[in-house]
Amino acid sequence: MSELARMLIDAGRWIDQQGWCPATGGNFSIRNDEHSALVTASGRHKGALTEQDFLLVDMDGNAIDSSLKPSAETLLHTALYTLDPQIGAVLHTHSVTATVLSRVISGDAVNLSGFEMQKSLAGNTTHDDLIKIYAFDNTQDMQALATSVNDVWAQNPLQWGLLVKGHGLYAWGKDINEARRHLEGLEFLFACQLELIRLGKIDG
Numbered sequence: 001m002s003e004l005a006r007m008l009i010d011a012g013r014w015i016d017q018q019g020w021c022p023a024t025g026g027n028f029s030i031r032n033d034e035h036s037a038l039v040t041a042s043g044r045h046k047g048a049l050t051e052q053d054f055l056l057v058d059m060d061g062n063a064i065d066s067s068l069k070p071s072a073e074t075l076l077h078t079a080l081y082t083l084d085p086q087i088g089a090v091l092h093t094h095s096v097t098a099t100v101l102s103r104v105i106s107g108d109a110v111n112l113s114g115f116e117m118q119k120s121l122a123g124n125t126t127h128d129d130l131i132k133i134y135a136f137d138n139t140q141d142m143q144a145l146a147t148s149v150n151d152v153w154a155q156n157p158l159q160w161g162l163l164v165k166g167h168g169l170y171a172w173g174k175d176i177n178e179a180r181r182h183l184e185g186l187e188f189l190f191a192c193q194l195e196l197i198r199l200g201k202i203d204g
């Protein structure tokens with residue numbers, strides 16, 4: 001089995017145990033080289049992935065030497081790899097927490113501050129900083145969504161992850177381990193934020 005596939009299979013089992021990819025929700029990818037990434041095929045359960053559930057795609061989202069259908073959201077993965085050559089893995093999940101939080105915020109971002117766990121996100125050394133996780137409107141037009149991400153990124157490069165409203169979270173990192181840490185850290189931070197909103201301590 002290829003090492004890249006094994007890393008995504010392991011990530012899928014763990015993510016499934018957390019309940020962050022119910023049904024066939026979510027999709028994963030890992031950079032293969034400058035021009036290609038290994039991505040999950042569409043419609044697969046992420047807790048039971050096998051090596052047959054992956055294919056290589058180019059950075060325009062086209063399958064390379066495979067008849068498998070790439071994930072419906074491949075274009076967002078490849079947009080991220082193109083925007084930041086340091087990104088080595090992207091994990092997209094559908095947790096209840098991320099989905100609900102993305103729908104109760106009034107603006108275009110989740111603003112996190114005051115949490116020690118912000119230090120789980122690369123480059124952060126204090127709870128005092130303000131961390132903005134941008135939330136995009138959902139659409140079935142992945143080219144349009146990728147263009148929106150490109151437009152926001154041109155003003156202010158995103159870090160660690162992004163939300164799609166009513167849909168889920170994309171978390172990334174320089175490699176699969178960092179992507180997993182960012183996913184877990186963001187999930188924890190989102191759960192805290194949602195609880196504070198429920199308690200009426202902060203606005204959505």
Ligand SMILES: CSCCC(=O)C(=O)COP(=O)(O)O
Pocket residue numbers: 023024025026027040041042043044070071072073092
């Ligand atoms: C039931 S999940 C709806 C599609 C989606 O949002 C997703 O993450 C999975 O799509 P894929 O094509 O990668 O299976």
Ligand SMILES: [Zn+2]
Pocket residue numbers: 025026027073092093094167168
């Ligand atoms: Zn999705």
